[in-house]
Amino acid sequence: MVHALLRCANMKTFILILLSMRLATSHLYAADPCPVCKGEVTTVGKIKDDPSNSRKNEWVWSTSPECGPALFDGNSLICKRCWFAKQPMKPDAWWVRSTVLPDSFFIPLSAAIRNFPAPPNLANYDQKFIREHRTDSISFMCKITPEMTSKFRKYCKEHKLSLDLTEFKSGEVLVVVSKEEAQQAAPSDVEKPPK
Ligand SMILES: [Zn+2]
Numbered sequence: 538m539v540h541a542l543l544r545c546a547n548m549k550t551f552i553l554i555l556l557s558m559r560l561a562t563s564h565l566y567a568a569d570p571c572p573v574c575k576g577e578v579t580t581v582g583k584i585k586d587d588p589s590n591s592r593k594n595e596w597v598w599s600t601s602p603e604c605g606p607a608l609f610d611g612n613s614l615i616c617k618r619c620w621f622a623k624q625p626m627k628p629d630a631w632w633v634r635s636t637v638l639p640d641s642f643f644i645p646l647s648a649a650i651r652n653f654p655a656p657p658n659l660a661n662y663d664q665k666f667i668r669e670h671r672t673d674s675i676s677f678m679c680k681i682t683p684e685m686t687s688k689f690r691k692y693c694k695e696h697k698l699s700l701d702l703t704e705f706k707s708g709e710v711l712v713v714v715s716k717e718e719a720q721q722a723a724p725s726d727v728e729k730p731p732k
Pocket of ligand 1: 571572573574575576617618619621
């Protein structure tokens with residue numbers, strides 16, 4: 538009985554130590570550098586709210602109610618260098634950035650996405666890292682004609698891109714074009730030879 542109690546007490550201590558280690562690890566994780574550029578990570582709440590913030594990352598500062606505020610809050614992690622933010626609801630390390638500025642990504646967007654024949658001044662560019670996989674995409678809303686649809690399909694086929702068209706009641710179509718790259722995020726990892 539005494540042995541059993543002792544074992545029980547030891548088990549409790551063991552579990553407490555494990556728990557505190559996990560807490561310490563999660564605290565350390567918060568201070569880990571950005572997986573995209575190795576820059577310093579902070580929280581969204583510590584970034585000054587200025588009008589240019591939506592250009593840094595539209596996922597976080599978008600004015601659209603179903604995007605930014607629903608997914609990110611003041612405690613969400615964000616990189617002070619490349620402006621990638623970690624999606625809090627995604628445990629598999631989703632780091633995302635969206636902007637209207639295609640040339641402002643730390644790891645340049647795929648040329649096929651940058652050069653997609655989108656109507657001028659409409660597009661948003663996205664980059665997303667899920668574990669070792671990177672996805673580049675472009676999205677925009679427009680009134681679409683059959684000629685445009687066939688031009689988009691042809692371009693996507695030639696450049697091995699996936700095309701997603703969603704029509705809304707207004708007659709406008711949301712066009713999303715994406716390219717998946719099996720590539721590690723951080724530059725030091727990118728240089729590793731393929732397995
Ligand atoms: Zn970064």
